[in-house]
Amino acid sequence: VIDFVILQQDAFDPVDRVTPMKRQKYMLERVLDVYETGFEFNSFEDVNPYFKRVINEFKQMNYSEYESDRFSKHEEELNKIIDEKKIA
C-alpha cells in the first residue's frame, strides 16, 4: 500500500504531479491507519483482491484535488471498503 500510494507518484497526472506537504502528511497518516488496523479474511486468496480495491481508492484520492468533493467521495468509499473486513 505504501509503495503504490505514497512512493509511486504519477508525474504525468495534473493533480498528483505536485503534492503539498499538508496533503502528503494526511495521506501518509491514512496509510498508517491501514497498517494499524486488523483485518479478517476467509482465505488467503481474498487478501490480494481486497487490497487492490483499497489501493485503487487511495490512488483515486491522489488523483483528486485535496479536500474537494471528489476527494471526500473516494475517502468515504475507502472507509466503506476498510469497514468490510476490519476486525471490530
Added chain:
Amino acid sequence: METKAFQKIYTKITQITKATCSLNAEDVGYEELASVNGRLAQVVKIQGASVTLQVFGGTEGIPSNAEVTFYGRPPTLKVSDDLAGRFFNSFGMPLDGGPEVEGEEREIGGPSVNPVRRKQPSELITTGIAGIDLNNTLVTGQKIPFFADPDQPFNQVMALVALRAKCNMIILGGMGLTNDDYLYFKNVFDNAGALDRIVSFVNTTEDPPVERLLVPDMALTAAEYFAVDKNQDVLVLLTDMTLYADALSIVSNRMDQIPSKDSMPGSLYSDLAKIYEKAVQFPEGGSITIIAVTTLSGGDITHAIPDNTGYITEGQLFLRRDTEIGKVVIDPFRSLSRLKQLVIGKRTREDHPQVMNTAVRLYADAANARTKLENGFDLTDYDERTLNFAREYSEKLLAIDVNIDITTMINTGWSLFARHFKPEEVGIRAELVEKYWPKQE
C-alpha cells in the same frame, strides 16, 4: 583533391604508427586535410612545430621520406537538393555510380546550435512501433540511441524507423556496416520507393576503420542543409556508434594518448557530445532528430561508450529478444525517452500517460509472478492473469514488428486491461476508466 599552385611539400616524416604519422610543418590548422604519399589524412594534433596526421587508409607502405602536402582546409561536403536518394562514402564521394553532387561546399564538423537559438522540442515523431510511440515517445530535435547486443537486428529496426517516421528527410550514417547491411539498407529503401527522401553516407567493414570518423559529420552537415536551409524535419540515423568510438580509440592509442576507461580516449564524452548535440528544433520549423545505435559488449551498459552516451542523450531504447513470444521487443523497463512528457497526453490522447504507466506496472507484476514461478511458489489468480497479460502485451504492443497508430496502441492497451483485469485493479483515474474502459469485455 585539388592542390594550390605553389604548395609546400614536406618529405621528412619523424614518426609513423599504424594509423598516424608526424612531421614538422608550419601554418597548419586542426582538422586540416592533407595528402601523405597520395593517401588522404587529417591533422589531429599540433604540438609546437610537430603535426600529427591521421591517415585514413592506414600507414602501411608509407616511407619516412613520403611526400606530404596540406590542403589548407578541413573536409567539406557539397550540399544541394541533389543529395537526396544518393549513397556516398565517408568523404562524400558517390558510391552508387552516379555523378558527383554539385552544390555549395560546406565545411563538415561545425559547431552545434547555440541553446538560446533553439526551440523546446514539442512535435511528435511517430514510428508505428508501440514500444517507441506508446512507451517511449520520440520528439523532433531529440537525440536517443538504441542499446542492442551485436546479434540483434538493430539495422532492421533502424530501416523500419526510417521508412515509417513521418519526417521530410532521412540521413543515414553507416559506420562499419557489413556489405550485407549496406545492401539491405539499399534494397529496403529502394523497394519502399523512399530513396528520394533518404541520403546515405556509408563506411563498410572493407573500408579503413579510421575513415568512419568522418561519417557522422558528413551526415550532420547534410542534415543541417535540409533543416536550416529548407526548414525540413530531418531524421539522422547513425549506426553503429560503438564502431565509431572504436575508431576514435585506434587513433588515440596510436598517438600515445593515455587511454581512459575501457581503452577509450579521455575525450570520448566530448567527441560523442559534438555529434549528439547537433540534434535541434529550430524556431523557424526545421529540426534535426538523431537516432543512433550503440552496440553493447555482452549487454554491459557500464562500458565507457554506452555510459558516456547515456549522459549525453535524452534516454535510450533497449532491444531484447523475448523468448516467450520469440520476437525482438523494446524492453519497457530499461528504455526511456526523456522528452516524452512534452508530447504525451498533449499531442496524443489524454489517457496516453496513464495507459502507458499502467501497462508497464502490470508488466512488472508479471515479471514478479515469473520469479515466483521459477522459484517454485504457487501463483495466485492475479499472478496468472498478469502473465497472460504480459504475453499479449509483448505480442501486440512491444514487438518491433507492430505497425499501428498511437490511438490504436492506446485502445489496444485498454482492451488488454479489460480482458485480464477489473477496473479497480488497474488503478487508473476514475474519469478515464469511465470514458475508455471497453464496454463489451
